[in-house]
Amino acid sequence: xxxxxxxxxxxxxxxxxxxxxxxxxxxxxxxxxxxxxxxxxxxxxxxxxxxxxxxxxxxxxxxxxxxxxxxxxxxxxxxxxxxxxxxxxxxxxxxxxxxxxxxxxxxxxxxxxxxxxxxxxxxxxxxxxxxxxxxxxxxxxxxxxxxxxxxxxxxxxxxxxxxxxxxxxxxxxxxxxxxxxxxxxxxxxxxxxxxxxxxxxxxxxxxxxxxxxxxxxxxxxxxxxxxxxxxxxxxxxxxxxxxxxxxxxxxxxxxxxxxxxxxxxxxxxxxxxxxxxxxxxxxxxxxxxxxxxxxxxxxxxxxxxxxxxxxxxxxxxxxxxxxxxxxxxxxxxxxxxxxxxxxxxxxxxxxxxxxxxxxxxxxxxxxxxxxxxxxxxxx
Numbered sequence: 547x548x549x550x551x552x553x554x555x556x557x558x559x560x561x562x563x564x565x566x567x568x569x570x571x572x573x574x575x576x577x578x579x580x581x582x583x584x585x586x587x588x589x590x591x592x593x594x595x596x597x598x599x600x601x602x603x604x605x606x607x608x609x610x611x612x613x614x615x616x617x618x619x620x621x622x623x624x625x626x627x628x629x630x631x632x633x634x635x636x637x638x639x640x641x642x643x644x645x646x647x648x649x650x651x652x653x654x655x656x657x658x659x660x661x662x663x664x665x666x667x668x669x670x671x672x673x674x675x676x677x678x679x680x681x682x683x684x685x686x687x688x689x690x691x692x693x694x695x696x697x698x699x700x701x702x703x704x705x706x707x708x709x710x711x712x713x714x715x716x717x718x719x720x721x722x723x724x725x726x727x728x729x730x731x732x733x734x735x736x737x738x739x740x741x742x743x744x745x746x747x748x749x750x751x752x753x754x755x756x757x758x759x760x761x762x763x764x765x766x767x768x769x770x771x772x773x774x775x776x777x778x779x780x781x782x783x784x785x786x787x788x789x790x791x792x793x794x795x796x797x798x799x800x801x802x803x804x805x806x807x808x809x810x811x812x813x814x815x816x817x818x819x820x821x822x823x824x825x826x827x828x829x830x831x832x833x834x835x836x837x838x839x840x841x842x843x844x845x846x847x848x849x850x851x852x853x854x855x856x857x858x859x860x861x862x863x864x865x866x867x868x869x870x871x872x873x874x875x876x877x878x879x880x881x882x883x884x885x886x887x888x889x890x891x892x893x894x895x896x897x898x899x900x901x902x903x904x905x906x907x908x909x910x911x912x913x914x915x916x917x918x919x920x921x922x923x924x925x
Contacts, residue, residue, distance in 0.1 A: 592836040592866060595877035595918040601909040602882060606659040607647040610900035610907065612669035613845070613887035614678075616693060620891055621657070622649045622898050623696075624907065625666035625680050631843075634860050634884035634903050646680060646689075646696050651896055651909045660696040663689045668711040670720065675738060679720060681708035688722065688736060704734035704743055709798070712756040712765050713738070714780040721783055723753035723767055733767065733776075735783030745783050750774035755800035755844055757809065759825065766809055766825075768800045773811060775800075775823070789828045799844030801855075803870055810834075810855060810870075812842045820846065820857055822873055832873045836866040845887040845899070852916060858885040858899060865899060867915060876919055881908035 607626030614623050624647040644666055648658040663682020670679045671693070678691040682701075688708060690700040706724040713720050718739040724732050724746075733753055735745035750769035757766045758780065765778040767785075776788040799812035808831060809823040818841045822831040836842075836859060845858035848870050855870045864878045865888060883903025890897045890912065897915075899908045 592875040593877050593922075595867065595879050595915065595922075597918045597921070598879050598910055598914045600879070600881055601651075601654055603649055603651070603654050603656060603907045603909060605647050605649070605656050605905045605907065607645040607656075608643040608905050609902050610647070610905065611667055611886050611902065612680075613889045613898060613900045613907075614669045614671040615889050615891055615898075616671050616673050617891070617893065618673050620650075620652065620894050620896075622651060622889060622891075622907065623647070623669055623671055623678050624649060624900050625662065625669040626905075627666055627902070628664060628684070631860075631886055631902060644684075646678065646691055646698075648696050649898070649907055651891075651898055651907075654909070658696040660691065660698060662691065662698055663687050663701065665707075667709055668722070670711040670713045672713055672715060672738060674715055675718075677738065679711055679713070679736075679738070681711055681722060683707045683709060688720070688734075690738075690741065700741055702736055702741060702743055704736065704746075706730060706732065706734075708734065709754055710756045712758050712780075714758075717781055719780060719783060721756055721765055721767075721778060721780065723749070723756055725752050725754075725770075733778065733783060733785070747778075747783050747785050749776045749778075749785055750788055754798035755811075757800045757802040759802055759804070761804055766800060766802060768797050768811055770798055773797050773813070773821075775809065775811070791823050791828055791830050799842065799846055799857075801846040801848055803848040803850055803855075805850040805853075806848075806870055808870065810846055810848070812844060812846065812857075818842070820855070820868070822870075834866075834868045834873045834875055836868070836875045836878055837862065842866070843886055845885065847888055847890050849890055849892060849912065851892070852912070854915070854919075856888055856890065856897060858888050860884040860886060860902070863903070865897075867919070877922075879910065879915070881910070882906040 609627040611627035612625035628643040665684030668681035676693040687701040720736040722734040752770040767776045774790040820834040882901025885899040887900040
């Protein structure tokens with residue numbers, strides 16, 4: 547057994563058998579503060595990070611598109627679509643599409659694969675209710691699945707093409723971005739306790755990704771048409787206001803940093819960049835770019851304790867790592883082919899990507915990433 551102590555990061559990493567690696571993290575809440583607006587000059591020379599082991603888990607499911615985590619068990623849940631996304635090649639017919647996969651990242655195996663709705667995209671784990679919710683973009687329905695077996699128990703028609711999901715777990719309110727066509731502008735709201743649709747609200751055109759801001763009790767929903775961000779009450783689903791700090795086209799990805807009070811939005815069409823927006827002032831903070839041809843997808847998440855943003859780069863078969871505060875691109879890590887989604891298990895110190903190009907998930911250790919960054923002087 548080997549132990550590494552990162553004094554600068556305050557992280558204890560214990561490895562046994564070369565794989566079961568865990569990190570001890572503090573659980574202190576972050577106060578709401580405003581981060582001064584700063585325009586970053588992006589680097590286009592992000593290096594490959596060395597020393598990060600990638601473990602590959604093959605899926606029965608095909609075209610993995612969405613990803614979420616059961617924090618109680620550490621299992622990851624994958625929604626498997628029916629076609630390639632993110633402009634990647636390889637759109638041949640495959641067995642296993644339109645399914646839900648359950649993955650044990652420590653054992654390195656898929657433990658279940660069950661049928662779900664056609665065009666499976668957004669996925670949300672509800673550990674408290676032992677449920678998993680999947681958005682069927684082809685059927686206009688939300689599927690309810692059992693957390694332990696993955697079996698589908700119910701579907702709720704919401705209409706349109708449901709895309710992303712976000713859950714107010716305390717209230718049992720599921721927010722669903724829903725697009726019927728290029729002019730669709732609505733969000734569906736489901737009461738998961740009653741298992742029923744209880745509201746539809748108007749949003750900016752073509753709503754896509756949703757990110758929760760638990761400190762304010764709101765969610766941020768981004769428009770694929772022009773980057774407008776709607777602020778949604780997570781208790782009711784009402785859109786209270788919206789803002790457009792800059793023009794963004796073809797955006798579907800959004801994530802939020804509670805510590806920095808920053809919204810991160812992907813712009814895949816014009817700048818191939820991730821744009822950072824100050825949530826309090828609703829102003830531009832800067833942009834992140836990794837390499838000249840590294841186009842980010844919708845998959846992003848911030849590790850607030852480490853101060854790092856992770857983003858999928860599907861056309862580069864990699865993920866990018868950046869400093870969330872300075873917006874400096876720090877490096878890229880090669881994973882499976884065409885990664886579409888990423889999820890971090892911060893308690894266990896693991897990251898997972900869903901890779902559409904080869905029907906796999908890639909598992910990596912967050913502690914190894916921080917060691918690699920420290921060795922090159924970035925931590």
